Amino acid sequence: MLPSLRLSLNHHLQTALRCSVCHQPMDEASAQLLAGICYSCLKLLEPEIQARCECCAIPMGTAGICGECQRHPRHFDKVRVLGDYQWPLDTLIKRFKYSGQQHLARPLAHLLWQHCAQYLSSEHVEFTFVPQHWWKQWRRGFNQSELLARELSRYHKRPLRSLFRRHRLGKAQVKLSARARRRALGSSFRLLKGDLPEFVILIDDVVTTCSTADVLAQQLKQAGLQRVEVWAIARTPK
Missing domain, CATH: 3.40.50 (Rossmann fold)
Incomplete structure (x- = not known):
């Protein structure tokens, strides 16, 4: 039971510290600051400047x-x-x-x-x-x-x-x-x-x-x- 619980917890922590878009690892400070999106993906998702x-x-x-x-x-x-x-x-x-x-x-x-x-x-x-x-x-x-x-x-x-x-x-x-x-x-x-x-x-x-x-x-x-x-x-x- 304990090893299984530990494995599940580790998996959760690893997932929580990965970019929500590309799944690449992120440090904890960046993950909190950028709402779970790495700098590269954040730049990619920035709204385009175009006429609407x-x-x-x-x-x-x-x-x-x-x-x-x-x-x-x-x-x-x-x-x-x-x-x-x-x-x-x-x-x-x-x-x-x-x-x-x-x-x-x-x-x-x-x-x-x-x-x-x-x-x-x-x-x-x-x-x-x-x-x-x-x-x-x-x-x-x-x-x-x-x-x-x-x-x-x-x-x-x-x-x-x-x-x-x-x-x-x-x-x-x-x-x-x-x-x-x-x-x-x-x-x-x-x-x-x-x-x-x-x-x-x-x-x-x-x-x-x-x-x-x-x-x-x-x-x-x-x-x-x-x-x-x-x-x-x-x-x-x-």
Whole structure:
């Protein structure tokens, strides 16, 4: 029993002191300072400087508002992302989301906070997250957006609010067009009762068509919120 326990403990310590991305060894001080990401991977994961839509964050040739957001004005005010859903972010997200590697929530949230916190203009802001249907969350074992939001709320030193409930499972949204998504999502979410702040940041892992974020932002704006931002790890380019 004791040798087995010692082996398990050593394995845990070794894993805890390895980079969450490349698995190379890290010293304890660096692991704590960089949220488990080595300097090389941190540099690789830094957001690229490129023009994005000032509303939905889709990549563009020049800064401005994309045609989709001009034709169909959004209910949210801004989407902020680390980068596009491509290597290496897509690899990390898949490991986090589909392989049960929940420890990746911390370094991913750390990177997102470093990139987005500079734009916070008010302390009166609260984090919430895109909810999952209970059946889907039970099968996966966790809600990846909630884990990210929980880490971000610790950075901001404010409590995490669960503001929505998803009461309809629906179809896999990734297979639907933007118009079909909005129609399917219209009655899938319910805003929970309670006092609301003036500014909410909605956390998700990946933004694809922004349909889910737009539906949730619409409910928040109708409830009287002044500003809704969406923070996500990655944006799926069209």
